[in-house]
Amino acid sequence: MTQPFSRSALASAFALSLAMGVALPASAAPDQQVQTDAQNYQPEALKLLEKLVNIDSGSGYEPGLAQVSDITVDELKKLGATIETFPNTAPDKSSHVVATLKGTGKAKILLMAHMDTVFKEGSAAARPFTIKDGRAYGPGVMDDKGGIVAGIYALKILKNLNFKDYAQITFLLDASEETGSEAATALIQKVAKTHDVTLNLEPGRPADGLVVWRKGSATAVVDVKGKASHAGVAPDLGRNAAMEAAHQILQLGKLGDAEKKTTINFTVINAGERVNVIPDQATAKADVRVAVPEELDRIEKDLARVSADKMIPETEVSTKLIRGLPPMPQTAESDKLVAMAQGIYGELGRKLTIEGSGGAADASLAAAVGVPTLDGFGIVGGNIHTPEEYAEVDSVAPRIYLLTRMIMELSAAHK
Known part of the structure; x- marks a missing residue:
């Protein structure tokens, strides 16, 4: 890795060329050699996919x-x-x-994927890799072993x-994308800054799509302190932290903004230990998603402002916002990458759909440091993060073709 915290002049020139619409057009006819190789490699690629899927590699499970x-x-x-x-x-x-490959050209292209899944140890044995009716199944088959x-x-x-x-192709494999980590964040941002463009290999969307924008993520935490007392003998002497937390959930849960694609959903609630004791503490956590970064600042301020309205007197309420991945906005640069990818897929007579996602991903970290980024270059699939997660077998060869040709076109654009 060279110049870890500076963007090259080449990257700036590439961004300018994208903004001006100077990306090379893809040819109308498919590249026969790439197409043939992609088709011929599909059975072998499925064998490698089977090998990887049949290994438990949930976040934090080091042996797998x-x-x-x-x-x-x-x-x-x-x-x-x-x-x-x-x-x-x-x-x-x-x-x-x-992993780094050196070439003789000028483009510096970053590929990213992740090795961890959301599935616990034992999932691979319980649901090993299988193919049925044109779909491959198994833990992590499309997210992101595909x-x-x-x-x-x-x-x-x-x-x-x-x-x-x-000039260079770098393939970065994150071990903790599903949970996030300080080490992964720092590494991705450091590496991304030395590249001209990032292609993230998260799964292709069910409609055969790429992801051009992603929401950022955060966790809202509400802590309530009350006063314990006997729930049957002297409930009025207590200050019910659970009831106050419920009040806060109801009012803070309205801080989303549908027009700005901001959502806040309370998902975890903890209060008390014994059914006959008025609880003196409670904690509630909410999943927060935003499409624009300034919404995180707004949510943080509104949490403190709105939570001052309490239902139970003499309780103490505190809030905080723990920020996760930043949003990946759609930009003029990413639109030009989309046009390039659509042209390439058109060589196969296929059409890419373009969409956004409420889910955060490593692509957001690359985009946040100013690198043109496009996501969803993995194998097409659906039912992500569920036991029914699947990958479309017929998407393997076209997706390999798409990624190969994308690297070739990006390289040509830098000559």
Whole structure:
């Protein structure tokens, strides 16, 4: 990694060219060699996907994450990549992977995927990789082990073509995307700043789509202190923290703004320990999502302002907003990347849908440091984060083609 905290002049020039609409157009006819390789690699890619899916790699589960990392690193080393690993934030013992390929051109392209899933240990044994009616199933099959596979096989095709018209391709594999970590955030932002463009390999949307914007995330925390007393003998001597928390949930839950795509949903409530004791403490937490960063500032202020209106006298209410990933806004630069991707997919006679997502992702971190970013380059699937999560088998080859050609077009745009 070079110049870890500065954007190159090339990146600035690329951003300017995108804003002016100077990205190279994709040709109308498909690249026959890339198309043939992508189709021929599909069975092999599915075998690798099966191997990865059948390993438990929930966030924080170091043994499984190490296995996924080892398999992925072995594949990337075969392609000539140099490998660096970076420890996660303690006590998490997993490691992030940064693989680098050097070329002879000028473009610096960052690919990102993640090795962790939301599924607990034992999920792979309970629901191993299967294919039924054209869909592959298993924990993490599309989020995001399909993204890892798409990235590896796009790089394999480039190697087959002896394509080196880039200065550098970096493949960053996050070990804790689902939960987030300080180490991952710092690493992604440091690496992204040295690149001209980021393609995130989160799953393609069910309608065969890319993601052009994402909401940012935060957690609103409401703490209430009351006074304990016997719930049957002397309830009036107490100050019911649970009741006050319920009042706060009802009024603070109205702080969303549908017009600005801001949502606040209370999801966790804790109060008391015994049914016959008026609880003297309560905590409520809410999931907050915003499409524009200034809404986080507004929510933070409104939490404090509105919570001053209490229902139970002599209780103490405090609020805070714990910020997570920033929003990834749609920009003129990302729109030009979309146009490039749609042209490439059109070579196959396919149409990309374009959408946003309420879910946060690592792409937001790259976008936040000013790097043109587009998301959703993984294998198409649906029912994300559920036991019914699936990947469309027929999307494997087209998605590998899309990613391969996107790297080629981006490289050509930098000559």
